[in-house]
Amino acid sequence: MEIAPKEEILLPAKPGFIALSLFSAFLLNLLPLGSFIEWIRPDFVAMLLLYWCIHQPHRVGIGTSWIFGILVDVADGTLFGEHALAYSLMAFVALVLRRRVSMLSLDHQFTHVTLILLIMQAVIVLTGFVAKDIFVGWAYFLGSLTAGLLWPGLTYLLKLPQRPKPDPDRI
Amino acid sequence: MEHELFSRGPSPAVRLTFFILLSLLLLVSDAHYSYLKTLRAGIATVIYPLQRIAMMPVELLGAMGDYTRTQSSLVKDNAFLQRQNLENRAALLRYRALQQENDHMRQLFGAQAHVNAPSVMAEILYDERDPFSRKVVVDKGLQAHVIEGSAVIDNAGVIGQVLQVYPFSSEISLITDKDHPTPVQVLRNGLRAIVFGFGSSNLLDLKYMSLNTDIRPGDLLVTSGLDGTFPAGLPVATVVTVDRNPVYAFSRITCKPVAGVDRYRQVLILAPESPLPQPNLATKPELPPAKGKK
Numbered sequence: 001m002e003i004a005p006k007e008e009i010l011l012p013a014k015p016g017f018i019a020l021s022l023f024s025a026f027l028l029n030l031l032p033l034g035s036f037i038e039w040i041r042p043d044f045v046a047m048l049l050l051y052w053c054i055h056q057p058h059r060v061g062i063g064t065s066w067i068f069g070i071l072v073d074v075a076d077g078t079l080f081g082e083h084a085l086a087y088s089l090m091a092f093v094a095l096v097l098r099r100r101v102s103m104l105s106l107d108h109q110f111t112h113v114t115l116i117l118l119i120m121q122a123v124i125v126l127t128g129f130v131a132k133d134i135f136v137g138w139a140y141f142l143g144s145l146t147a148g149l150l151w152p153g154l155t156y157l158l159k160l161p162q163r164p165k166p167d168p169d170r171i
Numbered sequence: 172m173e174h175e176l177f178s179r180g181p182s183p184a185v186r187l188t189f190f191i192l193l194s195l196l197l198l199v200s201d202a203h204y205s206y207l208k209t210l211r212a213g214i215a216t217v218i219y220p221l222q223r224i225a226m227m228p229v230e231l232l233g234a235m236g237d238y239t240r241t242q243s244s245l246v247k248d249n250a251f252l253q254r255q256n257l258e259n260r261a262a263l264l265r266y267r268a269l270q271q272e273n274d275h276m277r278q279l280f281g282a283q284a285h286v287n288a289p290s291v292m293a294e295i296l297y298d299e300r301d302p303f304s305r306k307v308v309v310d311k312g313l314q315a316h317v318i319e320g321s322a323v324i325d326n327a328g329v330i331g332q333v334l335q336v337y338p339f340s341s342e343i344s345l346i347t348d349k350d351h352p353t354p355v356q357v358l359r360n361g362l363r364a365i366v367f368g369f370g371s372s373n374l375l376d377l378k379y380m381s382l383n384t385d386i387r388p389g390d391l392l393v394t395s396g397l398d399g400t401f402p403a404g405l406p407v408a409t410v411v412t413v414d415r416n417p418v419y420a421f422s423r424i425t426c427k428p429v430a431g432v433d434r435y436r437q438v439l440i441l442a443p444e445s446p447l448p449q450p451n452l453a454t455k456p457e458l459p460p461a462k463g464k465k
Contacts, residue, residue: 023221030225032297062183066190070197074214075222077299077306077342080207081197088190095183128303131202134349134370136302 010162013056017161022048022060022068030075039139042147045072046120049087050113051158053094054101065091078124079131086123090116106152114148208335215337222308222340226296291315291440293323296340305345305368306334309438312341320400322441328406328429329353329394330438343438346407346428347373355407356395360385363395366408366426375408377424382415384422392426400443406430 025044033041045068052060069084076083093116094101101112121141129135180186201207293309311317313336321333323343331351334344346353349370355377356363362385366375380386390410396403408426415422 026218027221027225029300030222030297032226032229038300062186062190066194069194071214071218074211075218076301077304077308078301079198080201080211081194085191085194085198088187088194092183092187127198131198132303132349134303140302 009164010159011164013052013059013162015059018052018056018059021158022052022064026068026071026075029072040142040146042143042150043117043121046087046090046117047113047147047150047154050090050094050116051154053091054098055158057095057098060091061095062088062091079127082124082127082131085127086120089123090120093119106155109155110148110151113151114144117144117147120144212335212337216339219337219339222296289442291317291442293317293341293438293440295436295438299342303349303370305348305370307331307343307345308340309343309440310340311440312337312339314339316442317341317440318442321443322394322401322405323438324405324441325430325438327431328408329401330428330430332400333440341440346375353401353407354395354398355392356403357386358391358393362386363397364392366392373428374411375426375428377410377426378421380422380424381420382417382422386410386413386422386424388413391429402441 022045025048028044049060049065049068053065065087066084069082069087070080072078072083072087073080097112097116101109104112118141121144125136125140181189197207291311293311293315296308296310299306299308309323317333317336319333319336322329323331323333329346331343331345331348332353333341335342344351345368346366347368347370349368351368352365353367353375354363355366364377364380366377369376377386377392388410392407392410394401394403394405394407406429408428410424411427412425413422414424
């Protein structure tokens with residue numbers, strides 16, 4: 001197992017930035033896309049919640065994830081509590097594994113992130129199966145793989161505002 | 172789980188248990204009771220602006236497409252529409268004559284005159300992402316006096332039924348949604364039946380028809396109007412396959428919706444002709460007790 005070469009020193013994330021990123025993810029989720037892209041589209045809200053649960057566990061945790069789950073439930077017209085249940089479980093797993101995941105290099109994070117998101121989707125599929133007796137098919141899980149592939153880019157983007165500015169006094 | 176030096180509130184495990192219980196409570200009450208409708212409508216109103224913002228790129232693309240459309244295609248479209256208009260006008264004239272004749276005969280029979288249901292034109296905003304159901308959201312809601320349970324049609328036939336009305340939008344359950352019942356009649360011989368959505372594919376299932384039923388591939392199914400929701404005579408589906416396997420108690424009949432259930436954007440919402448029965452009576456058409464699930 002490879003360990004990230006050195007811990008970056010980052011500024012603390014601003015609560016406003018966290019909220020903004022979560023709402024942008026919610027907007028991305030609402031974006032109507034073609035049916036093909038629909039299959040491979042990652043659940044952006046879940047990705048962002050996972051990211052902040054790993055990196056800012058004091059700001060975003062199980063409660064926030066649950067609230068966003070309810071919002072997604074209303075927007076998607078799923079049963080009340082379906083996404084909320086899955087997201088709060090995902091947040092818990094993220095909180096348990098966060099030390100481990102944040103120590104890993106980005107390509108090793110891929111497996112962890114994909115796995116956590118797959119577990120989250122499995123909870124949704126299971127709830128739907130119990131409540132409505134429908135199995136949605138395996139293609140539904142493709143979204144988590146895309147999410148895993150997008151993870152390094154997301155990490156880079158979200159860390160940008162936290163990077164300290166170059167000190168003008170330095171030679 | 173690591174121990175925080177200064178613990179903040181209850182531990183994650185306790186929080187998780189709390190939220191899981193809360194979710195399960197919501198799930199059960201949403202699946203079996205309708206207490207949460209107002210809450211859902213409230214949240215839907217709050218996120219409606221966000222949904223409109225998310226629609227913007229698509230609308231912008233559409234507007235750009237309109238702007239760059241060529242003259243020749245417009246001329247072609249115009250000619251086509253004029254021809255269609257002419258044909259429709261002829262059909263309409265014939266229809267008016269028939270309606271007058273029909274009204275007259277109804278009066279003769281002392282029957283109630285057929286009232287044209289008020290209708291609302293709406294546009295489909297987006298498909299819901301729920302993989303477990305087939306629903307769409309349209310841009311007309313309480314402010315346009317949409318009534319829960321109204322039939323929704325497009326230019327070819329029935330596409331679904333209004334499931335829930337929000338202040339500015341409403342949710343429509345498509346006829347292809349799993350176990351969505353639509354009371355129909357076979358146009359050829361007047362046989363009454365109920366057609367159900369499959370849920371997983373864009374097909375319908377004509378259930379509870381005995382093996383010797385007179386039904387053939389190609390038969391057109393129209394609404395029977397028995398439920399008081401759908402006006403009678405709207406095309407619903409055509410029969411695709413009829414499988415009379417004596418192993419099963421009923422024949423397995425698959426139908427294909429006539430309307431572009433997942434194609435068009437403009438739809439018409441027809442208010443029910445008579446007030447819907449109270450929920451404690453049968454809101455759905457009466458179903459025989461469900462036989463083994465498929």
